[in-house]
Amino acid sequence: MGAFATGILLFGITLVYGATGAFEITQIQQALDVKKVYSMPLFNTGLLLIIVGLSFKVSAAPFHFWSPDVYEGSPTLVTAFMATVVKTAGFGAFYKLFVMGFGPETPYWSMTIAVLAALTMTVGNLSALRQKSMKRMMAYSSISHAGYLMMGLLSGAAGSKGLFLYLVAYVMATIAVFSVFMLVNKDDDIAGGHFSAFSGIGKSNPVAAFILALSMLSLAGIPITAGFFGKFFLFTGAFTNFPWLVGVAVINSAISIYYYFRVIVEMYFNEVADPEKFVIPNTYRLVMLLAALTLIGLAFVPEQVLALVP
Known part of the structure; x- marks a missing residue:
């Protein structure tokens, strides 16, 4: 599937080259x-294929x-x-091409990405509930986070x-989540990844649970978390031109609270008779x-932190 997406991306780049006669962004x-x-x-067809190819890379719906x-x-x-490095690279390419590259001269692509963003966050959140x-x-x-990031x-x-x-x-929270997951699911099997595996670790492993x-609170965008401030700046930036998209994003953020809090409830409120206490290796701890x-x-x-961004 990655090769297929890369093929679409390269085909789009080829069409853009055919229209502009250049590969370098400044010449384009x-x-x-x-x-x-x-x-x-x-040029428009090439641009659309590039959007499709990069959407595959960042897991944007459909x-x-x-x-x-x-x-x-x-x-x-x-x-x-894949959830951190690959997604970061994908959005780096998106930003380089569509913000620094094509820019306001091709404003129609903004509506395409806005629709993809709304669809992506909705599909992601509704599917996560089940x-x-x-x-x-x-x-x-x-x-779903790919949808929020597309708003940027x-x-x-x-x-x-x-x-x-x-x-x-998003990257820091995801790294922390998978670090704890690897401690809980030592065998790295599918059966061991059920939510019930986290029951009781709020008492048996308070540091990992915290x-x-x-x-989870940051991913949900709960106020006074890093995720909340990230969403705040994304939403305020997109509100001027796409207020309807911000409305969709707010609704989706509310939906996501359920499945993120489900993990917290398992850790602190679903007790088990003899919860396993695991030792956190120094690498994981760091x-x-x-x-x-x-x-x-x-x-x-x-x-x-934002002041450090040029």
Whole structure:
């Protein structure tokens, strides 16, 4: 599926080259200004194929269908890599091309991405409600967050700060979640990834439970968390041109609270007779601590962090 998406992406790049005669973004920008290629069907088709190809990479609906099965069937470390590094690279490409590259000269692509964003967050959140596996739930959660992140592309360069803050908060929270998951599900099997595996760890492993709860609250966008401030900046940036999309995003954020809190309820309120107490290796402890401190830092000083973004 990755090769198929790459083929679509390369075909789109080829069509853009055919219309502009350039591969470099600066030269493409000149072609947009001088040749007015944004009115050419060849260029528009290429742009659409690039959007489709990158949407596959970031698991945006309706090109997300490969993601849940791959996330669940892969080793947890690989799943964490796909949910963080691959998604970050995909949105880096999106931002480089559609904000810094094509920019306001081709405004029609904004509506295409807005529709994809609304569809992506809705499909991701509604599908996550029905999951019993932690990894499948996180797969659909990752899909929904792709929808929120796409909103950061709709505010131009001004939206870069919100996109950066939200992406960092999402990546750190996801790393923390999968770190705890690997401790709970030592055998890394599908059966061990059920929500019930987290029952009682609020008492047996309070440090791991706290970090997991903090991450879930941030992913849900609960106020005074890093995820909340990330969503706030994304939503305010997109509101001027796409108020309807912000409304859809707010509704989806409310929906997501249910399945994120489901994990917290399992940890603290569903007790088991003899909960397993696992030892946290130093490597895991370091990763979880760095992720938690980053989330706390983003929550308390978001403006200072945004000041670092050029």
